Amino acid sequence: MKNIDLIIYARWVVPVRPREEVLENMGVVVNKGKIVCLLPRQECERCYTAGEVVERPHGVLIPGLINAHTHASMSLLRGYADDLPLMKWLSEYIWPAEAKWVDERFVEFGAELAILEMIKGGTTCFNDMYFFPDVVARVAKNSGIRASVGMIVIDFPTVWAQNSDEYLDKGMAVHDAYRHESRISTTFAPHAPYTVSDAPLERIRMFADELDVQIHMHMHETEHEVEESLAQYGVRPLERLDRLGLLTPRLQAIHLTQLLPGEIETLAGRGVHAVHCPQSNMKLASGVSPVSAMREAGIPLAIGTDGASSNNDLDMFGEMQSAALMAKHDTLNAEALPAFDALEAATLGGARALAIDSITGSIEPGKAADLVCVDLKQAASWPVYHPVAQLVYAVARDQVGDVWVEGECLLKEGLPCKMNEDYILDAAQEIASRIAAGE
């Protein structure tokens, strides 16, 4: 008998790798933050004594969901401006509000609120792009969630930095401060082709190679962006980035709603990761991201919620469902993006985009115990024929019961273990009330 930290017995385990596998009545053995093995119950009981045994007779255990694109602190602007097109929404509402209101405190409480929401909804890792990444990294670290924090770069001055040198310097200081943290990583996050000029993009490409980090960037989100690039640079944004050497497996290309067939081939050839944000694309009427065609071309797919002010939640269950439904709708093919593929994009696909798939994204021995248990025995997701179909087409976020990151329990039977929910919600409303009053 070997003594280990934790055994989780769930009715079903969907490890994501091997593909489409559904295990029943298995134990997942966890020790020192890592998955040791998956074994039938009898074998588990014969081989291990555990510090904690968790029994979930109606639960399905999955790898933690990875939200591959968000702006966590924008949770404080949830519902601030809706039913508007992207450029009007950005330039008349969001950017002025951010200019007036975003400071360290805003980012801190916005990140707290977003992380609380994500943990409660089964997200164990998020890929962030926002101002004050130092604050986001600190809040994430304290919460226990895994995060990839964007070193944002944008041509114009903001409360975070005045010019691209300062953005890069301050970003790299965050990278340096957190480079030994197992759960916090950093990416370069040049905002978008239309907000970052060539010189900083070239520096980012060089630094990304030197530091071995990913690059997180909005790309081909709107027709307007493409037109503007044609006018300013004479080429579409994708071609411009290709000339700058940015189309590599380091690139997380967010949105991709405006793609020509040849551009799909280029992205596939370069190994770029596509991050699909279906609800945000629908809400802002940004266009159709050709998810099925991208997958057929071999482009790896991840899923993100985008920020809460264009969604308006950070719910990866809703996002998986929307991705699976929208792919069918857009192609008029009901077989497009089947349930398993949506789940894979929301787990292992995200890990690959973040270049952390050697440590998370599936339930495999040796990987970190980033695990989520979902209770299927509720009226809206019962009875069960295929647990994966339930996860994508019927489960809602509140059915997440338990969440572990590196084996640390962050949510137990629906209750946060480390975060003070009342305090966070009250602080969020206090900030929002001041914003609403225009104080």
Place this chain on the structure above:
Amino acid sequence: MKNIDLIIYARWVVPVRPREEVLENMGVVVNKGKIVCLLPRQECERCYTAGEVVERPHGVLIPGLINAHTHASMSLLRGYADDLPLMKWLSEYIWPAEAKWVDERFVEFGAELAILEMIKGGTTCFNDMYFFPDVVARVAKNSGIRASVGMIVIDFPTVWAQNSDEYLDKGMAVHDAYRHESRISTTFAPHAPYTVSDAPLERIRMFADELDVQIHMHMHETEHEVEESLAQYGVRPLERLDRLGLLTPRLQAIHLTQLLPGEIETLAGRGVHAVHCPQSNMKLASGVSPVSAMREAGIPLAIGTDGASSNNDLDMFGEMQSAALMAKHDTLNAEALPAFDALEAATLGGARALAIDSITGSIEPGKAADLVCVDLKQAASWPVYHPVAQLVYAVARDQVGDVWVEGECLLKEGLPCKMNEDYILDAAQEIASRIAAGE
């Protein structure tokens, strides 16, 4: 001081009529199942003593949601077959399973499960089409929910009836048995143009006028349906139904994913109700329902989930969100179907389609107290700028705390008052397990 049954004090009240109104800190006064008035708290306290006072300091009170198209008992086939196109899904999976498995017990427990799910999700009324409407009506009556039960008619024999005469006779017996029940109404439910021939449709039109009931019918759901009609009848289904005199304000036209501009004009001119099922249309890749164009033409809009096996839940919050997002996506116009309009379609629009808008669908004095209170103070829907945006873009079904129908409490702080949840879930799984085993 007048003594009445119930006062509900919610932080916000969205009565739906007047349009876009959001009331704060009001009391909704209920007596003998009806809404008496909406008054500021102080006035309420001065004028009324109540048998029960409900305080919801973070709640938004809305009219109960109306699911304008479902097949309740198909909840037992939730997740039975997914990621398939409509005709393959129907003819190779659903119809054979129904032929083998549907009996009174299936319909009874399927309806129990569906009604439990709907009540927990804030739906106070559903418009059903399925076999054994007598069983559905009985289960609905016992549960306390409001229901419109379809007197199904289909050309081919099923376990419910052998021919159109028998369908009509058995349906009308249900109508007769429930005609004095305030919460149960009936509609004629000819399945679809491709499954019901002219003679029964002509009889249905005549009987509907005589009995003064609505007609509930799938219509222009797929391109295949339109092509088949052209081949068989020489005209598109809509024109055929128009010639048969069925295009009137009695008609609830479900789906409408295949419409020519002239057909939109025809539907508007005839006063037909459109029932939009966005998630089902996406999942089955049925096509684009031109919701914005229909609304501009003046066609009244309702929203339905369709059955749980093509959705896969009966969640009207998810459906409102999908309707609002999909309308923007399909038109590339982020202002299409704004949040309030989605909420209106899911409440008053449903009541109009069911011809019960004089008694429900909005919070107005004299209407039935069909009310739902939603808790907004949860991480995913907080802070609040505009409660209606939260309801459509951020709330999930589990935030429904309280549900009343005709003033009777069916859900209190998330717990069903009249239904035995464990018993229903266990019975559902027992039936599903036999189906999965092919016994």
